[in-house]
Structures are given as structure tokens and as C-alpha cells.
Amino acid sequence: MIDDFGTGYCSLAYLQTLPVDCLKIDKAFIDALGHDAASSGVAPHIIHMAQALQLKVIAEGIEHEAQAAFLSSEGVKFGQGWLFAHALSAVQFIELITRGRRLTNRRLDDEA
Numbered sequence: 001m002i003d004d005f006g007t008g009y010c011s012l013a014y015l016q017t018l019p020v021d022c023l024k025i026d027k028a029f030i031d032a033l034g035h036d037a038a039s040s041g042v043a044p045h046i047i048h049m050a051q052a053l054q055l056k057v058i059a060e061g062i063e064h065e066a067q068a069a070f071l072s073s074e075g076v077k078f079g080q081g082w083l084f085a086h087a088l089s090a091v092q093f094i095e096l097i098t099r100g101r102r103l104t105n106r107r108l109d110d111e112a
Contacts, residue, residue, distance in 0.1 A: 025059050058076075059076050059078070
């Protein structure tokens with residue numbers, strides 16, 4: 001997996017030289033979705049490029065339903081971010097996955 005694709009030392013060259021099966025789109029590109037920022041069109045291009053290369057796509061930093069809906073409509077099946085849960089301890093994570101519960105409109109830390 002290439003993490004934070006499109007930033008820092010992460011470049012297209014890695015796609016040619018490393019055995020990559022997954023790209024994680026950097027949060028900065030997810031934040032730009034739906035805004036008039038110059039980078040607002042980057043995430044869709046990364047998604048389409050990854051799909052053309054038959055790579056899985058993970059979206060990082062999903063915080064709003066609109067972002068999740070857009071990413072889903074573009075075929076992104078994996079995502080992480082505060083929309084789903086805050087950072088979890090190992091115990092909280094194990095409890096979450098053992099219950100098999102999906103957090104839809106509430107974060108884990110919203111529970112009493």
C-alpha cells in the first residue's frame with residue numbers, strides 16, 4: 001500500500017517500481033472535495049487512475065457525510081476518519097469489531 005498518495009515522497013514513480021495493490025488518498029485531497037480549491041479535483045483523478053491500474057483505494061480523513069457519499073459514488077469502498085470513529089484504543093477497537101456493529105450516525109465516543 002502507498003500511504004498519503006500524492007504528497008511528500010509519494011509519487012507516480014512508486015506505481016512503476018513497487019508491487020503496489022492499494023493507494024490511500026491523503027486527507028488533504030479529501031478535505032478539498034466540494035470546495036473551489038485548486039486541489040478539489042485531485043481525489044477523483046487519483047481514484048480513476050487507481051481503478052485503471054486495478055488498485056484498491058482507501059480515503060483518509062473522511063469527516064462529513066457528503067465526502068463519504070461522493071467517494072462511494074466514485075467506487076471507493078474503504079475509508080477512515082472521524083465520521084466513523086475517533087482514534088480507538090486496542091480494547092475499544094476489539095470491542096467494536098466483536099460486536100459487529102456499524103457506526104452510522106454516531107461516533108464511538110458518543111456512547112455513554
